[in-house]
Amino acid sequence: MPRQFQFRTVDGVETVQIAVRGRQVLARPMLNFGPGYTLDERAALGLRGLLPPAVNTLTEQVRRVYQQFRGQPDDLSRYVFLNQLQDLNEILYYRLVADHLEEMLPIIYTPTVGEAIQKFSSTFDRPRGIYLSIDDAAGMDEALAAHGQGPEDVDLVVVTDSEGILGIGDQGVGGIRIAVGKLAVYTTAAGIHPLRGIPVVLDVGTDNLDLLNDPGYLGARHARVRGERYDAFVAQFADAVRRHFPHALLHWEDFGADNAHRILAAYRDEQCSFNDDIQGTAAVVAAAALAAVRAKGERLADQRIVVHGAGTAGVGVADLMRDIMVQEGLSEKEAESRFWGLGSRGLLHTGAPMRAFQERYARPVEEVSGWDGAGRYDLAEVVRQVRPTVLVGTSAQPGSFTEAIVRDMAAGCDRPVIMPLSNPTSRSEAVPADLLRWTDGRALIATGSPFAPVEQGGTTFEIAQANNAxxxxxxxxxxxxxxxxxxxxxxxxxxxxxxxxxxxxxxxxxxxxxxxxxxxxxxxxxxxxxxxxxxxxxxxxxxxxxxxxxxxxxMWQPVYPTVEVVDHIDEPSARTTEPGREA
Incomplete structure (x- = not known):
């Protein structure tokens, strides 16, 4: 189909060429500037009589929609409102979010997006993204082509199979909303053009019995497909992305623990790909740890680190910290010896059952044989024996950093670094106010959820949020x-x-x-x-x-571009941000 519109940036100036008219202009979220169109632009685009007579600036429009946002009764309603605004006027949506980022990021992303995902099949809205079903694998190329982008039009593909959504697990086809949310953050934070990213869900079924028994569920109604058929489907998808969008970064999101590590290992050397749950979480936690130990005048290589919850995220954190320690002069084995990881069965140690990606952090059984714990070695025992300087929580076990454990840790170091990272707040291993009280204000803290500043001993402590964003x-x-x-x-x-x-x-x-x-x-x-x-x-x-x-x-800016009214769109001679084809 011929191009209907096209965004181009030349010498830092963005222009949109528009070859459609009238209601077709207002039907496209990236073209619907509403009363932002001038009277001359309305006349040229056939919009006369389709808009109220007043002309509003983008700033005036932001003021009005922000009042609507504030009038919503709860966070889920705010999410729905922003979702509807994105479907109506995408540039206004991004400008609103950018102007109120700290307030709105928890709405469009974690934690509110988790509730929106759970309610995906009970709400009716405009579908976004690409839905690829394992039951229709033969139609994958057709589905990718139907989105309308060509090989030069896509910078980023965010894909999930929805098995490990945030802290709520398997959410089936509703996981598309985490991919949409991630792309919104890419655009708001890094200026990735909203039309150069594609959200994708790989629907391989679900093991969520509530969804399978919900008559309104919108996904494939069978148990999750695993094994060779699953791997073949993922391989088919990765190959299709390489062929359709050869320059795109492939972002793997919220896959289950075993699959996440296997998929990253399988494809990271074949194409430009990245797993945020493993590598993104690791980067932001490592950043917090680096800043904290530098505040103490120390190196990361000097630390003893306990990771409570050594799964996908926890081992990813350990791997990156290990790599940084190697850059600081340790051998890989020396660096690995600085970590004690706890999984669902307690301390990882040789001879105990564990996943393959956890094995490099297993402590020698001879080292721990004299400890208490009858072979399980829980967090309290590990802290008592190790006296860690850094404690990382990725366990989703609320309250597991108890007063006794924290006081034991604080007795062994002057400035303990404590990071309860599990989301949402209800799953946090501890709350900052308690950590500061139990350490007499000495703790250096980063959390997974946002927390308000804490007054302790006459000092106001700002709490860092280790947000992958x-x-x-x-x-x-x-x-x-x-x-x-x-x-x-x-x-x-x-x-x-x-x-x-x-x-x-x-x-x-x-x-x-x-x-x-x-x-x-x-x-x-x-x-x-x-x-x-x-x-x-x-x-x-x-x-x-x-x-x-x-x-x-x-970095794209959410402002209305210069409008160029044309009868047809030529093939682009400059960097194009949107193919503008009709599917």
Whole structure:
């Protein structure tokens, strides 16, 4: 089909060419500026009489929709409102979110998106993204083509199979909303153009009995397919992405623990791909740890680190911290010896059952044979024996960092680094107020959920949120900027270093991570470092002449572009952000 509209950026100026007229203009979220169109533009586009007579600036429109947002009764209603706004006027949506980022990020992303995902099949809205069913694998190429983008039009594909959604597990086809939410953060934080990203759900069935027994469920109504057929479907998808969108970064999101590690290992050296639950979580937690230990005047390599919840995220955190320790001078074996990981059966140790990706952190059974615990070795016993300096919580076990455990830890080091990271707040291993009270204000804290500042001993402590949004948008932007052929460990470590450098954690009460208010600047800093690391690693296919300026110019701004009314769209001669074809 011929192109209907096209966004182009030349010399930093964005223009939209529009070849449709009248109601067709207002039916497209990226073209529906509403009363933002001037009277001359309305006349040229056939909009006379289709809009109220007043002309509003984007700032005036933001003011009006923000009042509507504030009038919603609860967070889920706010999510629905923003979702509807995105379907109506996408540029206004992104401008609203950007202007109120700290307030709205928890609505469009975690934690509110989790509730929206659970209610996916009970709500009716405009479908976004691509739904690929294992029961129609033969139609995959047709489904990808139906989205309308060509091989030069896509920078980013976010895909989930919905097995490990946030802290709520298997959510079947509703997981598409986490992919949509991730792309919204990529756009808001890193300026990835909203029309250069595609959200995808791989529907392989669900083991969620509530969904299978819900007559309104919209996904494949059978148990999850596993084994060879599942692997073949994922391989078919990865190959299809390479063929349809050869320059796109493939972002794997919320896969189950076993599949997440297997898939990342299988494809990370074949194409530009990245798993946020493993590598993104690792980067932001490593950033917090780096900032915290630097505030103490120490190195990461000097620490004793206990990871409570050594699953997908926990082992990813340990792997990246190990890599940084190696950069600081340790051997890989020495670095691995700095970690004690606890899984669902207690401390990982030789001879105990565990997953393959956990084995490198298993402690020798001879080391722990004299400990209490009858072979299980729970968190309290591990802390008592190890006296860790860093305690990481990715267990989803609320309250597991008890007063006794924290006081034991604090007795062994002056400034304990404690990170209860499990989401949502109800699953947090501890709350900051308790941690500061139990350590007399000495703890350096990062949490998975947002917490208000805490008064302790006459000092106001700002609580850092280890939100992946601090790293994954910049990783994506950096990889896209240099068209990286893959995402390397060094690029992930560079992201962590970039975030750690933007803190003032040495000041008492200061957070060990940047505020979400700084998200766009942080994303740009991360992108620059990631792009530079890609060049150094030899995986960049183009270099940036002026990294800071080049990254800045790549970041899309949510403003109405210059309108060019045309009768037809020529094939692009400049960087195109939207194919504008009718499916």
């Amino acid at each position: 601090l790293v994954f948008p910049g990783i994506g932007l950096g990889a896209v900027a240099v068209r990286a052929t893959r995402v390397t460990d060094r690029m992930i470590a560079a992201a962590a270093q970039a975030v750690a450098e933007r803190t003032s954690a040495g000041r008492l009460g200061a957070p060990v991570l940047p505020s979400m208010r700084q998200l766009r600047a942080v994303s740009a800093a991360v992108a620059i470092r990631v792009a530079e690391a890609a060049v150094e690693e030899g995986v960049a296919t183009r270099e940036l002449e002026h990294p800071l300026q080049d990254i800045h110019e790549l």
